[in-house]
Amino acid sequence: MARLYVSCRINGDDTEYLCDTSQSLLDVLRDELELTGTKEGCATGDCGACSITVDGVLVCSCLVLGAEMSGKSIETIEGMAKGEKLHPLQEKFIEHVALQCGICTPGLLIASRNLLERNPNPTEEEIRFWLAGNLCRCTGYNNIVDAVTAAAKELRGA
Amino acid sequence: MGIHRGGQESSAPLTPRSKSGYAHFHLEGSPGPNTAETVLRAWRHKEKGMSDMRFEAPATVDAAVALLAGAKGITRILAGGTDVMVHLHSDMVEPELLVDIKRIPDLHGISKEAGGWRIGAAVSSMQMMDHTEFAKAWPGIIDGVKLIGSMQVKGRATIAGNLCNASPAADSVPSLLTAGAIVSIAGPNGKRQAPAAQIATGPGKTTLGKGEFITSIFIPDAPPHTGSAYLRFTPRTEMDIAVVGVAVSLTLDNAGKCTAASMSLGAVAATALMVEDAAKALVGSTVDSAALDRLAAAASAACRPIDDKRGTKEFRIRVAGVLARRVAAMALERAKGN
Ligand SMILES: Cc1cc2nc3c(=O)[nH]c(=O)nc-3n(C[C@@H](O)[C@@H](O)[C@H](O)COP(=O)(O)OP(=O)(O)OC[C@H]3O[C@@H](n4cnc5c(N)ncnc54)[C@H](O)[C@@H]3O)c2cc1C
Ligand code: FES
Ligand code: FES
Numbered sequence: 001m002a003r004l005y006v007s008c009r010i011n012g013d014d015t016e017y018l019c020d021t022s023q024s025l026l027d028v029l030r031d032e033l034e035l036t037g038t039k040e041g042c043a044t045g046d047c048g049a050c051s052i053t054v055d056g057v058l059v060c061s062c063l064v065l066g067a068e069m070s071g072k073s074i075e076t077i078e079g080m081a082k083g084e085k086l087h088p089l090q091e092k093f094i095e096h097v098a099l100q101c102g103i104c105t106p107g108l109l110i111a112s113r114n115l116l117e118r119n120p121n122p123t124e125e126e127i128r129f130w131l132a133g134n135l136c137r138c139t140g141y142n143n144i145v146d147a148v149t150a151a152a153k154e155l156r157g158a
Numbered sequence: 159m160g161i162h163r164g165g166q167e168s169s170a171p172l173t174p175r176s177k178s179g180y181a182h183f184h185l186e187g188s189p190g191p192n193t194a195e196t197v198l199r200a201w202r203h204k205e206k207g208m209s210d211m212r213f214e215a216p217a218t219v220d221a222a223v224a225l226l227a228g229a230k231g232i233t234r235i236l237a238g239g240t241d242v243m244v245h246l247h248s249d250m251v252e253p254e255l256l257v258d259i260k261r262i263p264d265l266h267g268i269s270k271e272a273g274g275w276r277i278g279a280a281v282s283s284m285q286m287m288d289h290t291e292f293a294k295a296w297p298g299i300i301d302g303v304k305l306i307g308s309m310q311v312k313g314r315a316t317i318a319g320n321l322c323n324a325s326p327a328a329d330s331v332p333s334l335l336t337a338g339a340i341v342s343i344a345g346p347n348g349k350r351q352a353p354a355a356q357i358a359t360g361p362g363k364t365t366l367g368k369g370e371f372i373t374s375i376f377i378p379d380a381p382p383h384t385g386s387a388y389l390r391f392t393p394r395t396e397m398d399i400a401v402v403g404v405a406v407s408l409t410l411d412n413a414g415k416c417t418a419a420s421m422s423l424g425a426v427a428a429t430a431l432m433v434e435d436a437a438k439a440l441v442g443s444t445v446d447s448a449a450l451d452r453l454a455a456a457a458s459a460a461c462r463p464i465d466d467k468r469g470t471k472e473f474r475i476r477v478a479g480v481l482a483r484r485v486a487a488m489a490l491e492r493a494k495g496n
Contacts, residue, residue, distance in 0.1 A: 004213060020209060021209055021211045021212065021213040021256070022209035022211050022246055024243065024247070043247055044244050044247065044248070045240060045243070045244060045307065045308075045310070045311055046397075048308060048310055051310055057282070057284065057313040057314075058309055058310050058313050059310050059313045059314055060308075060310040060311070062243070062247075063238075063239055063240050063243040063244070063310075063311070063314060064239065064243070064314070065213065065236070065239065065243070065256075065258075067213040067215075067258075068215070068236070068239075068258055068260070070215075111309070111310070114309075130309055132308055132309075132397055133307065133308020133309055133310045133311065133397065134308075
């Protein structure tokens with residue numbers, strides 16, 4: 001079967017790719033477009049390592065088909081820093097040592113940014129609830145919550 | 159053990175757990191729990207290379223029906239894909255045709271109509287939660303919707319998909335039943351309507367015919383002083399599958415006496431159940447302790463559960479009663495508040 005042609009925007013750039021009908025968006029990003037910042041932990045929607053946004057909605061890219069993306073606007077971790085300038089969430093993750101092995105980090109950063117866009121001043125409980133779909137085997141989560149709280153504060157200019 | 163405070167307790171990333179809710183119904187062809195084996199199968203799937211599956215994203219309901227009715231082999235609707243993608247990637251199903259219904263404008267949106275609310279089949283759980291007016295009208299449905307997986311999953315999962323996937327443990331279904339939801343169905347023989355209670359017939363099985371699919375779900379307006387609620391029991395606080403789920407909807411008169419009540423149970427039989435005796439237990443009472451006892455007994459009596467590693471029959475029967483009390487108390491408070 002012929003591969004499908006898809007045209008969309010990824011991190012603000014017009015992007016075109018060919019994909020197989022059963023290929024997940026995660027596989028398209030990693031294998032076809034070499035955007036390997038988005039990670040795979042499970043491929044079944046459980047771990048959140050593959051988190052991205054599609055038209056501003058937080059999703060697991062392993063549960064989305066590449067074929068579905070015509071005309072969509074996708075944001076991945078590669079678009080988070082502006083050149084050399086890290087996003088405040090990225091800076092705070094480093095400052096608060098909110099990562100060890102780092103496999104969960106791109107997904108957590110994307111999910112956290114999505115939270116702060118919807119709710120600039122989340123409580124600790126709201127942060128933990130929002131990030132419940134992002135598993136981290138290393139940190140124990142506390143440093144992640146601290147980093148998100150600190151970044152939220154900075155972004156609010158408080 | 160890693161405790162994700164306020165969120166989930168997580169043991170290992172590959173912990174056995176079924177997101178499809180089939181854990182206690184190990185039927186042939188149905189997904190098992192999300193074991194390390196499921197995940198390995200998902201990984202192996204990729205090595206198989208190109209698939210023959212056709213992908214279509216029609217712009218109208220009629221075009222979708224024509225595609226589905228014209229296909230010879232297995233077809234699947236792709237709504238939010240949170241079940242379909244897992245099934246595809248674990249090679250549980252190899253459809254000939256996948257029809258993405260999200261490009262059909264008519265299937266989007268939550269709208270107020272005369273007599274009720276209409277939820278399009280492409281509306282995500284997150285869109286429902288964000289709709290404050292609907293959430294206020296039917297908090298019990300939103301209680302269930304909020305429990306569908308992570309925020310990422312809720313960003314995609316639809317309630318029509320939750321219903322059509324026909325897991326006995328589907329969290330949005332019991333409240334749809336107590337609300338008296340009616341689904342609109344399009345198919346090769348035209349349009350028809352059916353109560354939501356008549357869609358699932360068993361794990362993974364529905365009454366939808368070839369070429370048929372749900373276009374929207376209509377939820378009738380509740381009378382004044384109606385309250386609805388849903389709670390489930392899970393071993394973990396979040397990101398888990400219901401061992402028992404209970405939904406209650408009840409209506410009071412101006413004096414605080416119950417004039418109507420309905421209750422539905424999830425995960426205690428092959429489909430979500432309506433408990434006919436719920437009205438008998440509550441109507442005419444002020445939903446006092448004696449009435450709640452009757453309701454709990456009716457819930458336990460209606461259960462037809464099976465044993466599995468997530469809960470024994472006895473446990474499920476008992477928990478159904480305990481939850482029925484708690485859910486009815488929640489529904490009562492909400493009924494008093496509106
Ligand atoms: C990590 C994870 C955790 C989860 N946790 C929970 C949970 O706690 N509770 C819970 O209830 N569920 C849970 N789920 C499952 C839940 O996401 C799905 O049941 C979802 O609601 C299905 O909707 P969808 O739009 O994604 O459907 P899809 O995956 O697109 O479709 C599901 C099935 O329904 C059919 N279908 C879809 N839409 C229609 C339609 N309009 N007409 C006819 N057939 C249709 C499809 O052909 C398919 O067979 C979880 C899923 C994941 C991945
Ligand atoms: S890789 Fe998508 S959720 Fe784990
Ligand atoms: S830092 Fe290793 S999984 Fe989170």
